[in-house]
Amino acid sequence: MKQLKFTDFVFFLFFFTESLTLPTKPQDVDDSGITQKFIEENIEYITIIAFAQYVQEATFEDVEILVKDMVEYKDRCVANKTLPECFKLPNNALQEKIFAMEGLPQKHNLSHCCSKVDFERRSCFFFNKKADVAFLPPFPTLDPEEKCQAFKNSRKSFLNRYVYEVARRNPFVFAPTLLSVAARFEEVAGACCEEQHKATCFQTRAAPVIQYLKAFSSYQKNVCGAYLKFGTKVLNFINIAVLSQKFPKIEFKELTSLIEDVSSKYDGCCEGDVVQCVRDTSKVMNHICSKQGSISSKIQECCEKKIPERGECIINSNKDDRPEDLREAKFTDSETLCQERDTDPDNFFAEFTYEYSRNHPDLSTPELLRIAHVYKDVLSNCCNTQNPPGCYRRAKDKFNETTEKSHKIVQRECEHFQLWGKDGVKYYYLIRLTKTAPQLSTEELISLGEKMAMALATCCTLSEEFACVDNLVDLVLGELCGINENRTINPAVDHCCKTNFAFRRHCFEGLKADETYVPPTTTKDLFTFNADLCQAQNEELQRKKDRVLVDLARRRELAEEELRAWLAGLAERCCSAGEPALWGGSQNWQLKPDCLRNIKEKASKQWPAYKLPDCPVVNFVS
Numbered sequence: 090m091k092q093l094k095f096t097d098f099v100f101f102l103f104f105f106t107e108s109l110t111l112p113t114k115p116q117d118v119d120d121s122g123i124t125q126k127f128i129e130e131n132i133e134y135i136t137i138i139a140f141a142q143y144v145q146e147a148t149f150e151d152v153e154i155l156v157k158d159m160v161e162y163k164d165r166c167v168a169n170k171t172l173p174e175c176f177k178l179p180n181n182a183l184q185e186k187i188f189a190m191e192g193l194p195q196k197h198n199l200s201h202c203c204s205k206v207d208f209e210r211r212s213c214f215f216f217n218k219k220a221d222v223a224f225l226p227p228f229p230t231l232d233p234e235e236k237c238q239a240f241k242n243s244r245k246s247f248l249n250r251y252v253y254e255v256a257r258r259n260p261f262v263f264a265p266t267l268l269s270v271a272a273r274f275e276e277v278a279g280a281c282c283e284e285q286h287k288a289t290c291f292q293t294r295a296a297p298v299i300q301y302l303k304a305f306s307s308y309q310k311n312v313c314g315a316y317l318k319f320g321t322k323v324l325n326f327i328n329i330a331v332l333s334q335k336f337p338k339i340e341f342k343e344l345t346s347l348i349e350d351v352s353s354k355y356d357g358c359c360e361g362d363v364v365q366c367v368r369d370t371s372k373v374m375n376h377i378c379s380k381q382g383s384i385s386s387k388i389q390e391c392c393e394k395k396i397p398e399r400g401e402c403i404i405n406s407n408k409d410d411r412p413e414d415l416r417e418a419k420f421t422d423s424e425t426l427c428q429e430r431d432t433d434p435d436n437f438f439a440e441f442t443y444e445y446s447r448n449h450p451d452l453s454t455p456e457l458l459r460i461a462h463v464y465k466d467v468l469s470n471c472c473n474t475q476n477p478p479g480c481y482r483r484a485k486d487k488f489n490e491t492t493e494k495s496h497k498i499v500q501r502e503c504e505h506f507q508l509w510g511k512d513g514v515k516y517y518y519l520i521r522l523t524k525t526a527p528q529l530s531t532e533e534l535i536s537l538g539e540k541m542a543m544a545l546a547t548c549c550t551l552s553e554e555f556a557c558v559d560n561l562v563d564l565v566l567g568e569l570c571g572i573n574e575n576r577t578i579n580p581a582v583d584h585c586c587k588t589n590f591a592f593r594r595h596c597f598e599g600l601k602a603d604e605t606y607v608p609p610t611t612t613k614d615l616f617t618f619n620a621d622l623c624q625a626q627n628e629e630l631q632r633k634k635d636r637v638l639v640d641l642a643r644r645r646e647l648a649e650e651e652l653r654a655w656l657a658g659l660a661e662r663c664c665s666a667g668e669p670a671l672w673g674g675s676q677n678w679q680l681k682p683d684c685l686r687n688i689k690e691k692a693s694k695q696w697p698a699y700k701l702p703d704c705p706v707v708n709f710v711s
Contacts, residue, residue, distance in 0.1 A: 131268070132156075132159055132160055132163050133156050133159075133160065133245075133249060134249075134252055134267075134268055134271065135179075135183075135264060135363050136152075136155055136156045136159045136183060137152055137156060137249055137252050137253050137256060138252060138256045138264045138267050138268075138363065139180070139183055139264070139361065139363060140152050140155050140183070140187065141252075141253050141256035141257040141260075142218060142256050142257065142259075142260040142261075142262075142361055143184075143187065143214050143217060143218070143260075143361070144187065144193070144197050144199065144217070145218070145219060145222065145225065145257040145258075145260060146197050146224075146225075147193070147197065147257075149250060149253050151190065151193060152249075152253055154190065155183075155186060155187065155190065156249075158186050159182075159183065159186065162174070162182065162186070178364070179363070179364045180211075180361075180362045180363065180364060180365070184210060184214060187199070188202075188203045198217070199213075199214075199217060201213065202214060202217070211360045211361075211362070212360075214360075214361065215359075215360055215361065216573065216575070218260040218261065218361075219260065220260070220261065220310070220568075220571055220572065220573075221530055221532065221533050222257070222258045222260075223530055223531075223532040223533070225257065225258060228254060228258065229254060233281070233287035233288045233291055234287065236278070236282075236287075236291075237278070237281070237282035237287060240278045240279075240282055241282065244275070247278070248271055248274070248275055251271065251274060252267065252271050255267060255270060255271075255302070259302065259306050261306070261309060261310045261313065261359075261361075261572055262302070262305060262306045262309060263305075263309055263358045263366050263370075264361070264363040264366060264367070265363075265366060265367050265370060266302070266305045266306075266309070269301075270298060270301065270302050273298045273301070274295070274298055277290075277291065277294045277295050277298060278291075280294065281294060307540075307564040307565075307567070307568060308564060309358070310567060310568060310571075310572050311563070311564050311567030311568070312324065312327060312355070313355065313358070313359035313572050314567050314570060314571060314572040314573075315327060315567070315590050316355050316359060317359065317572060317573070317574045318570075318574045318586070318587060318590070319590050321352060322435070323458075323590050324352050324355060325348055325352050325439065326438075326439070326442055326458055326461060327454060327458065328348050328351045328352055329344065329348060329439055329442045329443055329446065330442060330446045330454045330457040330458060331454055332344060332347065332348070332351070333442070333443045333444075333446035333447040334408065334446050334447060334450050334454075334457075335385075335408055335409070336384050336385045336408075336409055337408070337409050337410070337411045337412060337447035337448075337450070338383075338384070338385065338386070338409050338410075338412050339383065339384050339385070340383060341439075341440050341443050341444075343380060343383050343384065344443055345436075345439070346376075347373070347376055347377070347380075347384075350369070350372055350373050350376050351373050353369060354366065354369030354370055354372070354373065357369060358370070359572075374403075377392075377403065378391075378392035385406070385409045386409060386410075387406040387407050387408075387409055388402070388403050388406050390402070391403045391406055408450060411447065411448070411450065412447075416444055417444045417445055417448045419444075420441050420444065420445075420464070420484075421481060421482055421484050421485060422482065423478075424478050426468065426472075426477070426478075426481060427468065427471075427472035427477050430468055430472070438461060438464070438465060441461060441464055442457065442458075442461045445457060445460055445461070445464075451553065451555070451556060452492070452555075452556055453495075453555065453556040453557075453558075453559035453560045453563070454560055454563070455559055455560070455563045455591060455594060456491075456492060456495050456555075456556075456559055458590065458591035459491050459492075459495065459591045459592060459595075460488050460491060460492070461591070462589070462591045462592065463484075463487050463488060463491050464484060464487075464488075467480075467481055467484045467487055468481060471484075494595065495555070495559060495594075495595070496555055498594070498595070498598055499554065499555050499558045499559055502545055502549075502558060502562070503545060503548075503549035503554060503558065505517060505545075506542075506545040506546065506549045507549065511542050511543075511545075511546045512542075514541070514542050514545055515538050515539060515541070515542035515635075516538075516638060518537070518538040518541040518542065519534060519535065519538035519635060519638050519639060519642065520638065520642045522534050522537050522538055522541075522569075523638075523639050523642035523643055524601075524602035524603070524642055525581075525582065525597075525600045525601075525602065525603060526569065526578050526579065526582050526603070527603055527606045527608070527642075527643050528578050528579055528603075528606065529569075529578065531636055531639045531640070534639050535632070535635045535636070535639065536568075537565055537568065537569055538635070540564075540565045540568070541562065541565050543561075544557075544558060544561035544562050544564075544565060545558065547561065548561060559594070562594065563593075563594055566593055566594060566597060569582070569586075570582075570585075570586035570587075570593070571586075574587075579603045579605060579606065580605070581600055581601075581603060582597075582600070582603075584596070585597050585600065606643075608643050608644050609643065
């Protein structure tokens with residue numbers, strides 16, 4: 090499998106989730122064959138994905154019951170499509186069967202959705218999804234030999250279980266993406282189970298599949314969050330910026346036509362309506378390839394490929410060369426800008442965004458949205474002066490000021506990365522995020538900190554450093570803000586998330602610790618480290634250290650520098666080898682008595698009412 094170019098596809102990846110072209114209604118005569126083929130070939134996966142995303146707590150046994158019911162429903166409709174039940178939209182039929190499962194709606198808090206219909210029912214299912222999946226058990230892992238035996242015994246059962254586990258942990262990922270992930274994982278399993286060194290093969294070949302899933306998940310949640318919080322207008326501007334940079338030769342009229350197809354798909358995709366999402370996504374790909382002569386000169390070979398491959402090919406294709414007829418200057422030099430704006434404001438600012446985006450391939454999508462917002466403000470002020478042209482001709486100065494501020498933020502972030510390294514910068518963001526949004530769960534904070542560190546590690550050595558960092562960090566902030574418009578963290582964070590999509594990065598940059606937060610009571614347990622701290626290795630040890638850091642950062646009084654320096658060498662300072670154990674000759678490991686002395690002295694000053702005990706020596710057999 091060819092690995093995707095990460096920095097190229099992150100902001101164009103949505104257009105790859107392409108599968109079969111489906112009708113809106115299954116009874117449409119012209120497309121009935123395609124629909125039946127889709128149902129017959131994908132009914133089990135589609136049912137598993139939808140159910141696992143809607144009801145994440147449901148067991149695999151629950152899923153198997155619903156799959157069996159949906160397969161029987163499909164068989165009845167294939168045999169006699171005139172049955173009344175066969176005129177239902179697939180998503181409606183699936184939701185009704187979930188309601189009909191005995192005791193399930195009551196058990197998983199879905200009863201209130203049962204009486205709703207249409208949009209209200211879809212919204213009810215949507216709001217039942219939980220982005221923080223810490224309540225789920227760890228992702229099940231099998232020994233490679235066991236995994237391959239299960240795969241060989243029943244490939245279908247193995248992959249169904251895999252899709253279920255992935256879908257319930259990624260409730261906002263679009264179903265076509267999860268179907269692609271399943272297909273890729275099937276390829277990995279099929280290849281690795283024939284290898285002698287199975288574990289190494291799985292580790293190597295699964296990595297790009299995981300990267301693919303994470304990138305799609307992050308982008309889809311971010312764009313759906315923008316759509317649900319800010320509406321179609323912001324969604325359109327995001328798509329204008331992305332497509333204008335990817336296809337700078339496209340004419341504005343053609344772009345507006347493409348934008349209609351692109352933006353219309355988000356209703357179904359963000360809600361989780363599988364059939365509508367796949368249908369609309371395929372419509373976008375067909376549009377691009379049917380107009381490739383006027384859209385891009387780089388995608389001819391891509392459009393000749395089969396449907397599943399052509400989307401990935403388009404993502405990996407190079408950006409088209411910038412045309413010579415760029416018309417950005419007209420938006421600062423024309424004498425009649427105010428009149429043009431007033432004639433059709435939405436179209437006017439859309440065209441400005443189009444021109445500025447294709448003329449500035451070095452800028453990030455969020456930065457292009459900031460420039461568009463600044464331009465609106467400039468015209469709003471200038472068109473009320475006595476000499477509007479003399480005023481708005483200086484708009485470029487405002488643009489440059491905005492971009493310079495954004496560049497300084499990225500430059501400072503990359504300096505931190507160069508100074509502290511990936512682990513050090515992760516600790517920095519763990520502390521900062523915890524103090525800014527202490528209400529988030531520990532697992533959410535750790536995930537956000539890891540993603541911030543990964544963004545800088547990915548981008549800070551690239552020539553396109555600014556756009557890469559700004560794009561990826563904006564995705565992390567999108568995850569923090571959440572896809573649900575009703576998500577509340579604290580007043581300051583909520584303000585940044587909900588006030589202005591383009592400038593939320595600048596807003597977060599100015600946030601301080603949440604002074605309204607009441608830290609949890611400090612107890613002896615906070616400074617008591619179990620022996621497994623020394624026993625844990627690699628990822629497990631790192632996760633324990635991250636949790637310790639979040640717990641300490643929530644107390645707020647401890648300085649960031651102290652926390653970072655102390656934690657960086659926690660295991661090295663606190664764990665030492667003791668005498669050989671008397672029972673078995675293996676090595677005893679123990680926590681050093683003085684390993685927490687500095688942090689304890691600091692803590693004793695901050696919390697004098699709590700007397701910290703001496704750090705105990707804890708022995709165990711490794």
